[in-house]
Amino acid sequence: MSEFTFSQAQADMRSGYLCGVPGIWASGAVWLVAAAVAVQVSHPAGVLALLAGGMVIHPLGVVLAKLLGRTGGHTAGNPLGRLAAEGTFWLLAGIAIAYGMQVLRLEWFFPAMLLLIGGRYLTFQTLYGLKAYWVLGGVLCGVGLVLALARVPAPVAAFAGGLIEVLFAALLFRRAKRDVANPATLAR
Known part of the structure; x- marks a missing residue:
């Protein structure tokens, strides 16, 4: 049995990963690069850019967290680490489905990825104890659905995802800085 209470486990995640801000920023940057590649090279190249860039989001987020003075990890034994994995x-599994969808309709890939990433962020509320992740997840899912129904060109959906994440990271960074300045807020 773990020595952590649920709120302690969430506080440990917020502390180690700076409320998840570095990961959101890294993800937003990858989305924006993929959008630029889709515009400058080709839409299929943008798909590959998002997939390749997606592999470096977590490591880049960890590096950014460390550069910002956090550990970039959680304490051994924190049960929420397993939930994240x-x-x-x-x-x-969802990415494999989205990739398969783009074979049929290329413009479906980025909206499908917005839905997947949005769904993943919904679980971050449990990981970090921050209801703001429900907002981020809901916005990404809603935008993904609307853009899929509107059949927008691939770069539009990719730019939307990147901008939403970068803006959200900036807003959440204010909370994270407050938590770092006053560690007692991490326990909430």
């Missing part, structure tokens, strides 16, 4: 496996 389990959510990643679900995400990978």
Whole structure:
């Protein structure tokens, strides 16, 4: 049995990963690069850019967290670390489906990825104890659905995902800085 209470486990995740901000920023940057590649090279190249860039989101987020003075990890034995890993496996299965969809309709890939990433962020509320992740997840899912129904060109959906994440990261960074300045807020 773990020595962590649920709120302690969430506080440990917020502390180690700076409320998840570095990961959101890294993800947003990858989306924006994929959008630029889709515009400058080709839409299929943008798909590959998002997939390749997606592989470096977590490592880049860890490096950014460390550069910002955090550990970039959680304490050994934190049970929420397992939930984060389990959510990643679900995400990978969804990515395979989204990739398969783009073979049929290229413009479906980025909206499908917005839905997947949005769904993943919904679980971050449990990981970090921050209801703001429900907002981020809901916005990404809603935008993904609307853009899929509107059949927008691939770069539009990719730019939308990147901009939403970068803006959200900036807003959440304010909360994270407050938590770092006053560690007692991490326990909430």
